[in-house]
Amino acid sequence: MLLAEKLYYFTHGLCCMFFLYASIYLLYGKKTPRLRMVLGGVVVFWFLLEIKDLLLYSSATVRNTYFSTLLLMIDMLAVPACSFYLFELLSTGWMNWKRAFALSSFFILCLLGYAVTASDSWLWILEVYATLYSFAVIIILCFAVRRYNRYVRENYSYTEHLNVRWLRQVTFLMFICLSVWMYSCLRSSWIADSIYYFSSLLLWACILYYSEMQEVVPIADNIKMKKLFSKELTEEKKEEFVLNENLIQALHKSLKEDELFLNPRITLADLAMTIGTNRTYLSTYLNTYLNTSFYDYINSYRMEKVCQLLSDPTCTATMNEIAETCGFNSLSTFRRSFVKEYGMSFAEYRRQMNKNS
Known part of the structure; x- marks a missing residue:
């Protein structure tokens, strides 16, 4: 054979x-x-x-x-x-x-x-x-x-x-x-x-x-x-968006003060329930009024937290520790967000900070 x-x-x-x-x-x-x-x-x-x-x-x-x-x-x-x-x-x-x-x-x-x-x-x-x-x-x-x-x-x-x-x-x-x-x-x-x-x-x-x-x-x-050729899942006519100041304040409080973004698996439905509204209203506010997605919106708060940590000259936390502390679900997401924010990788940023110090 x-x-x-x-x-x-x-x-x-x-x-x-x-x-x-x-x-x-x-x-x-x-x-x-x-x-x-x-x-x-x-x-x-x-x-x-x-x-x-x-x-x-x-x-x-x-x-x-x-x-x-x-x-x-x-x-x-x-x-x-x-x-x-x-x-x-x-x-x-x-x-x-x-x-x-x-x-x-x-x-x-x-x-x-x-x-x-x-x-x-x-x-x-x-x-x-x-x-x-x-x-x-x-x-x-x-x-x-x-x-x-x-x-x-x-x-x-x-x-x-x-x-x-x-x-x-x-x-x-x-x-x-x-x-x-x-x-x-x-x-x-x-x-x-x-x-x-x-x-x-x-x-x-x-x-x-x-x-x-x-x-x-x-x-x-x-x-x-x-x-088949539509961009969105639903073709329903959306009602005219009316800005509710109380809900917007509750949204900012939940993220700025309560820091709900630290939950790495938070969803749009979770956040909407927390501030007392439905996911449709919150989604419309983010997509239409702020022109952003929920994913980018939450990660922007996480990057603000990263900036706060890195602004401290005594911070010696590793990339893994910072990503986990700030609510990122994975290092890949953290790397992409970091490069988008700083225009360089985390390692390059650390090397530049060490030179300046």
Whole structure:
């Protein structure tokens, strides 16, 4: 047996075990979060795809054009399956069994059409439709991610484990994985198939890693087609904003005197409840009247606290200690805010202060 063939069997077996373990890990437990269940279901499907590939070990299956094409068309069901998780991630509660069937129905129809007629036309139709479906998903995600990020900045004072910047890395890895898969379909090669299995392992390892840390953002209407090209989630006509001086004073007191911004996980709803108003009024005040987001507004108070600490010449606190003391949820957010405020990194600032002293 060739070394390349042995590598193929090893990587395929590794994928089978990986997806089996990941499925059990994600779906184990009675109170599994919804997003985790959707991801678990997608991983189970990928495990079944890997098990299906065991049929390729039979030389009779490989030589039979009908069965080999049928297996290839089954692989294309992975396209809608992956979109299920992405849609649920960006719009909590959007995915259900009815929508899952609707999104995958044409894929299934083409598969059944080929199974009955053995006509290659069904394969061609499915390939074209899968390409169009992928482009449509990419367009939807571009707008959905923009609205998602806007919502996070308007409602949370931190973005770590809330933002979905990691989707860029995953998209790049998915492009590599699909490219290798397409090459292996056009030109049979033990090495190409092994690289595909390795790339799919890397892809799903990244997805599982980031998903494990991802916090669910309660956005329900982010994947509605009628709002596809809109910048905001709601299209409701906003009432004319009337400035309430008492509420504004209560807002300033809660931040200036009570220093609620020191809570690293404070949200717009928390602050609105504290000052006795609703999140819609507070959001309108920040976005329309002050022309800022809740995220930037709270971090501006945190940076004021940082300035107070650093203005003390006896301050010897480390960057970690200052960030934690001033309410920053992570060092990455602190670094970005610090550079924006001072025009230099924290280390550069300390070196300059030491020279001046």
